[in-house]
Amino acid sequence: MTIQTISRHVLAAALLVVGTSVPALAAGPGFKLPVAQTGEEIYVQACQSCHQPGGKGGSGAGSYPALAHNPKLGAAAYPITTILRGRAAMPWFAGTLSAEQIASLVTYLRTHFGNDYPAPVTAEDVKKLSVNLPTSGGE
Numbered sequence: 670m671t672i673q674t675i676s677r678h679v680l681a682a683a684l685l686v687v688g689t690s691v692p693a694l695a696a697g698p699g700f701k702l703p704v705a706q707t708g709e710e711i712y713v714q715a716c717q718s719c720h721q722p723g724g725k726g727g728s729g730a731g732s733y734p735a736l737a738h739n740p741k742l743g744a745a746a747y748p749i750t751t752i753l754r755g756r757a758a759m760p761w762f763a764g765t766l767s768a769e770q771i772a773s774l775v776t777y778l779r780t781h782f783g784n785d786y787p788a789p790v791t792a793e794d795v796k797k798l799s800v801n802l803p804t805s806g807g808e
Contacts, residue, residue, distance in 0.1 A: 738784065742786055745775060752771050775795075
């Protein structure tokens with residue numbers, strides 16, 4: 670098993686523990702989140718269980734960086750690439766979230782939780798960074 674596969678299973682278990690129902694998550698790469706379109710909806714469904722309400726991050730079964738007051742979000746390419754490709758124990762979302770959903774999520778992260786990076790991220794920004802990116806997360 671690769672770290673990406675293990676991460677996906679850990680994320681699925683975490684979502685089930687907190688009561689979030691995303692049954693397709695266990696299916697592996699390419700699962701689709703139900704109807705969430707706004708950055709806030711996507712954060713609540715896919716990110717909050719690890720990064721916590723308010724983006725404060727946490728630790729326990731793993732270490733989840735704070736998104737609140739995070740200077741790394743200043744350059745939009747950083748969160749876009751992280752969401753597309755995953756990082757450390759975080760699963761990738763390429764092929765799971767659309768370019769529009771990722772743009773909405775990144776814009777939300779950059780304008781909430783004490784972050785003040787108001788330049789909106791577009792689906793085109795996401796598409797430029799996802800060129801030649803396998804939708805299977807590289808497994």
